[in-house]
Amino acid sequence: MKKIIVLTSGGDAPGMNAAIRAVVRTGHYHGITVFGSQLGFQGLIEQNMFHMEPESVANCIQHGGTILKAGRCLNFLQKEVRDQCRAFLKKEGIEGMVVIGGNGSFRGAALLSSEGGPAVIGIPGSIDNDIPGTEYSIGFDTARNTALEAIDKIRDTASSHNRNFVVEVMGRNTGFLAVDVGIAGGAEFILIPEFPITVRDLADKIAKPRRKKQSSIIIMAEADQPGRSIEITEELRRLTGQQYRVCILGHTQRGGSPTVLDRKMASLMGYHAVKGLLEGNSHKMVAMYNNQLSLMPLPAPDAGPRMLSEIQLLEINDILCT
Secondary structure, three states, rough: OOOEEEEEEEOOOOOHHHHHHHHHHHHHHHHOEEEEEOOOOHHHHHOOOOOOOHHHOOOOOOOOOOHHHHHHHOOHOOOHHHHHHHHHHHOOOOOOOEEOOOOOHHHHHHHHHHHOOOOOEEEEEOOOOOOOOOOOOHHHHHHHHHHHHHHHHHHHHHHOOEEEEEEEEEEOOOHHHHHHHHHOOOOOEEEEOOOOOOOHHHHHHOOOOOOOOEEEEEEOOOOOOOOOOHHHHHHHHHHOOOOOEEEEEEHHHOOOOOOOHHHHHHHHHHHHHHHHHHOOOOOEEEEEEOOOOEEEEOOOOOOOOOOOOOOHHHHHHHHHHO
């Protein structure tokens, strides 16, 4: 294998630059010419491919976002578009592709490869940590630390003014982020899509006798409805007679300098992705399983997101906050 291409697709995640850096430098070490594609698959459509030397990724490891830009490319779902991209890559001699992203990105890459395109290895990148087949996705640790820092600051204000807060964190389909920051931030209640409860049930739980508290924090995953906390909080005020302030953390969780864990994991995943291509693998992703990195099959095209199944985490949090 002499030529490979790397791209970032879907939503950005802190640590993507560390993965890009590892792919470029590992490829160069093994005598591979590495190219980059701007804006994910859109770069392939526009034939916007450029050579990446080791120095092109200098001083990017500490930055959030992605130096290759990212985006969701619906046009890539059309076979005739993929056919044009495949012909372009074949003409340029591209034999392997490293795709850093989530489920949708992996589906697009797998389609291109199965239709005669280059071999493909995926690197999971998602702050929601919801990619099936891997227990960790780059960006998750930075996002939860960013959210926790905000929650700690909100706690200061809540305590100073005897206020209750509802804090909405990201988590389109899953509650991994909400549960981690909820437990670490001492939240009184955690609401996630995997184990939904009604606002009435939440109000009843709030009304149950507990040790006297003058302030509280409820952590809520957005659950594919960004801003849903506003409507829920209004109903909660009506049912409990208590005042609640809303704080929606939003896209602040997607940015920022990546943590040690995200930089390390992204670097190792980038290295293993290139090694996987060199060993003749395709339709695989670098996954964390049982605390070890290995190549696992890409998620099935019809696979849904990885869901949190440990309801005991919510039960433990209830005990710790009584």
